[in-house]
Amino acid sequence: MPEFTLRTLADQLVNGLVIGNVYALIAIGLALIFGVANLINFAHGSVYMIGAYVGWVCVIWLGWPLGATFVVVALICATLGVLIERFGLRRLQNEARIAPLLATIGISFALDQLVQLIFSPNPQSFPNPLPAARIALGGVSIGALDLLIAAITAAIAVMLFIFLRFTRLGWALRATAQDREAAQQMGVDVDAINALTFAVAAVLGGIGGVMIGMYFTSVYPTMSYGAMLKGFAANLLGGLGSVPGAVVGGLALGLIETFGVALLGSTYRNLFTFIILIGVLVLRPTGLFGARRATPPEPLTGTFVANSRPVHIPRALVIGGLIAAILLPFFTSNPYLLQILTNAWLFSMLALSITLVTGTAGQMSLGQAGFLAIGGYASALLSMRLGLPLELSLLAGAVIAAALGTLLTWPVFRLRSQYVALATLGIGEVINQIILNWEGLTNGAMGLSNIPPLSFLGLPVIETAPIYWFALGILVVAALFQWRLMQSHLGRTWRAVREDDVAARAMGISLNRYKALAFIAGGLIAGLSGAFTAHMYSYINNETFAATTSILGLTMVILGGMGNMAGAVIGAIALTALPELFRPLADARYLIYGVVLLLLVRFRPQGLLGTV
Amino acid sequence: MALLEVRGLRREFGGVVAVDGIDLTVNPGETVSVIGPNGAGKTTLFNLITGLDKPDAGEVLLDGRPITGLPPEELAALGVARTFQHGRVFGNLSVLDNVLVGAHTRQAAHRLRTPVLGMVAELILALIQPPAWREERTRLRDEAREVLALFGDRLLPRAEQPAYSLSYANRRRTEIARALALRPRLLLLDEPTAGMNPTETAELLEFIRSLKQRGLTILLIEHKLSLVMQLSDRVIVMDDGRKIAEGAPQIVRDDPRVIEAYLGHPRRGWDARDAQVAGEDDLRVVLPQAHHP
Numbered sequence A: 001m002p003e004f005t006l007r008t009l010a011d012q013l014v015n016g017l018v019i020g021n022v023y024a025l026i027a028i029g030l031a032l033i034f035g036v037a038n039l040i041n042f043a044h045g046s047v048y049m050i051g052a053y054v055g056w057v058c059v060i061w062l063g064w065p066l067g068a069t070f071v072v073v074a075l076i077c078a079t080l081g082v083l084i085e086r087f088g089l090r091r092l093q094n095e096a097r098i099a100p101l102l103a104t105i106g107i108s109f110a111l112d113q114l115v116q117l118i119f120s121p122n123p124q125s126f127p128n129p130l131p132a133a134r135i136a137l138g139g140v141s142i143g144a145l146d147l148l149i150a151a152i153t154a155a156i157a158v159m160l161f162i163f164l165r166f167t168r169l170g171w172a173l174r175a176t177a178q179d180r181e182a183a184q185q186m187g188v189d190v191d192a193i194n195a196l197t198f199a200v201a202a203v204l205g206g207i208g209g210v211m212i213g214m215y216f217t218s219v220y221p222t223m224s225y226g227a228m229l230k231g232f233a234a235n236l237l238g239g240l241g242s243v244p245g246a247v248v249g250g251l252a253l254g255l256i257e258t259f260g261v262a263l264l265g266s267t268y269r270n271l272f273t274f275i276i277l278i279g280v281l282v283l284r285p286t287g288l289f290g291a292r293r294a295t296p297p298e299p300l301t302g303t304f305v306a307n308s309r310p311v312h313i314p315r316a317l318v319i320g321g322l323i324a325a326i327l328l329p330f331f332t333s334n335p336y337l338l339q340i341l342t343n344a345w346l347f348s349m350l351a352l353s354i355t356l357v358t359g360t361a362g363q364m365s366l367g368q369a370g371f372l373a374i375g376g377y378a379s380a381l382l383s384m385r386l387g388l389p390l391e392l393s394l395l396a397g398a399v400i401a402a403a404l405g406t407l408l409t410w411p412v413f414r415l416r417s418q419y420v421a422l423a424t425l426g427i428g429e430v431i432n433q434i435i436l437n438w439e440g441l442t443n444g445a446m447g448l449s450n451i452p453p454l455s456f457l458g459l460p461v462i463e464t465a466p467i468y469w470f471a472l473g474i475l476v477v478a479a480l481f482q483w484r485l486m487q488s489h490l491g492r493t494w495r496a497v498r499e500d501d502v503a504a505r506a507m508g509i510s511l512n513r514y515k516a517l518a519f520i521a522g523g524l525i526a527g528l529s530g531a532f533t534a535h536m537y538s539y540i541n542n543e544t545f546a547a548t549t550s551i552l553g554l555t556m557v558i559l560g561g562m563g564n565m566a567g568a569v570i571g572a573i574a575l576t577a578l579p580e581l582f583r584p585l586a587d588a589r590y591l592i593y594g595v596v597l598l599l600l601v602r603f604r605p606q607g608l609l610g611t612v
Numbered sequence B: 001m002a003l004l005e006v007r008g009l010r011r012e013f014g015g016v017v018a019v020d021g022i023d024l025t026v027n028p029g030e031t032v033s034v035i036g037p038n039g040a041g042k043t044t045l046f047n048l049i050t051g052l053d054k055p056d057a058g059e060v061l062l063d064g065r066p067i068t069g070l071p072p073e074e075l076a077a078l079g080v081a082r083t084f085q086h087g088r089v090f091g092n093l094s095v096l097d098n099v100l101v102g103a104h105t106r107q108a109a110h111r112l113r114t115p116v117l118g119m120v121a122e123l124i125l126a127l128i129q130p131p132a133w134r135e136e137r138t139r140l141r142d143e144a145r146e147v148l149a150l151f152g153d154r155l156l157p158r159a160e161q162p163a164y165s166l167s168y169a170n171r172r173r174t175e176i177a178r179a180l181a182l183r184p185r186l187l188l189l190d191e192p193t194a195g196m197n198p199t200e201t202a203e204l205l206e207f208i209r210s211l212k213q214r215g216l217t218i219l220l221i222e223h224k225l226s227l228v229m230q231l232s233d234r235v236i237v238m239d240d241g242r243k244i245a246e247g248a249p250q251i252v253r254d255d256p257r258v259i260e261a262y263l264g265h266p267r268r269g270w271d272a273r274d275a276q277v278a279g280e281d282d283l284r285v286v287l288p289q290a291h292h293p
């Protein structure tokens, strides 16, 4: 590589350190929250993104100087942090850890969409307001912004250190992080400390957002998601919950990423993050610098399954509903309705798959869309490249999704509770990144077009109504498949694993085996749905099955009731159809999903039909 | 040959030696009790025997075969069943399903041990439900009901109710029923009567006695004196991780070292629920009179 001279090497070093500084800021915030509230905060990226937008408004719209901008960003983000803690999370303190985690996902959905509604989803240009001159320092060129970022991060780190070490409040915060109950007994107002932690973390995140916005000269709503994952990766690298670890992890991640991009190209940027995320979680859950411990720090376990008596749905009602669904195309001439419902059937399959893995077997999966993607690409490629007939390629897609997806998820089986959520999210992203980067197979970001259309026994299925029936048909087959498994010993065994994995092992249940079986069975159903989708659209790319799809599916499942198959279908219909029926709401659908998730977790964790 | 033999077992938690060189043997058909003040290391000893925790040193033998460090699921398959001190029923499963989980290792599915193929076979067979599986299913259900029937009308009428809706004592009974469904060769009970009132305790005592009479080998952790005295063939006393006495119940009770051990420990980790219902019978109440001014 000729251009890879010593000079560019040094420049990359500066680049990496500067970006690493911002990652460190994000990671410190996550570490503080994890330490004090024992929570993986998925809303942190949204606060960071909002900080970036506030900064952008101040500098670009209002023309304010940077100093005033940072003060306003800090104030607004601190307020936001306190609001999130007070209204989103405080009541969930004593629930299973997965409950506040889901609430933060809901909050982040809502915040992201809100910003999108106000400022449009498009990136906004954020030109660097500082002088463009660069200082040459011994062969390295450093810009004013580089210096500013380094200075601000250093100043914040010093202030934070002084605050945590030498002030009463900082002492109370550390005491709370160490032992909440003991701190409470010593007279520490732990609720206030919680709020304070969220405020501090939000300020750090928001300032990081402004700096990254200036650094990459643009702000956009979806920047939240990547930043949050980077923050987690940095945090894990340094040891979850450790503030110095977060700094080291952030810098390390910045460097790894910058050099990786220089070597392999910018499409690989995020892959490093996810590989670090999963690698550290699986191999060294306490981080590279954390204390060696035999087991991951897991003070709280338990899944998000509320005690409830599920609503019993009589068989006649199920059959009646099915007949009505089959007859519907004869009574409506509205193709739009049928299209929406076709989508609902496909989402129902995703929801069934999630309700099996997450609801029945208790493995909180945030990466289930990865199974859709594998199924979609496998079936599309098999029919395009090998000319497989559609029925076979659909089946093969499902089987490949189940096998490959489960294999990729295997390392996660040793984790529990919220770490499963984090790791499966990472695995979903890795699948996405592989699709993006394996151009020879997947055509990269261009996607696959001209995928053979649906057909059945040689007859093309291209009209709206036949597609509707076909989708309904495979949903029924998938549901019967799952139902039968649920009635067998597998249903009981999965639920036992979910309820208490220690007792389950003591009764002779091999956890890995039954977790794998759950992912295989769920993967078959999700893979089939993804495969069908690919042929229905005739075009897919890496964004067809985005990570938000996984979360949307999970929301459907929680709405219907965890582990409840009828609930999964009803949740899918409700969340696919409702925003479409009230047309003005369609643009705000993710806002609705976020709020629904938040409200469910808080007020009706058992969902509409109850958990099974 | 001894059914269970433990040699020099040791487990340390960051400086605290929870189990410190314990030796113990349990012969077939015997009921052996492990007693000792709170924090003596009894539960840790159970965890080491049942594979939920790995020892730092020492050996565990079942039928003379080393089982040290085997995972709990394999020990269960070898016939080692246990209950937990603080109760670990599967809350959202029905009482009957809880007991059926206990029979997990006795299902045909459990014999499909080949790594990947066995798993796929299990999925396919669960889907098809061949006649042999269907027959096994009914048989295990009947057996589970028989196990429930051992508790009179305590559990049987509630067989279809979710376990979380049961009373405390019934949840503990469910857990014992679950362990029995495994058809254990060795049953480990960790404070089965904790939190039970005197009537319930007396009932459970008779129940354990009936198990003993049927020849079941039992290792029991208990704090309630009369229960230990009536049930045990032998008693092992632990304190601070070490075995400080062993022998027939009467002899151990009058051993000055045992009284000393209980006196030496103010109620460490005292369980409020136990305290309420323990009454005069609890070793921790009977012995340390120093705490009753």
Ligand SMILES: Nc1ncnc2c1ncn2[C@@H]1O[C@H](COP(=O)(O)OP(=O)(O)OP(=O)(O)O)[C@@H](O)[C@H]1O
Pocket (backbone or CB within 6 Å): B013, B016, B017, B018, B036, B037, B038, B039, B040, B041, B042, B043, B044, B045, B085, B269
């Ligand atoms: N996982 C663990 N990590 C750290 N220390 C532990 C752990 N498990 C047990 N200990 C410690 O080991 C010692 C023995 O605990 P154990 O639970 O075995 O006592 P026990 O005899 O069962 O007491 P009790 O009668 O209260 O049930 C205690 O000091 C306890 O604090």
Ligand SMILES: [Mg+2]
Pocket (backbone or CB within 6 Å): B042, B043, B044, B085
């Ligand atoms: Mg104990």
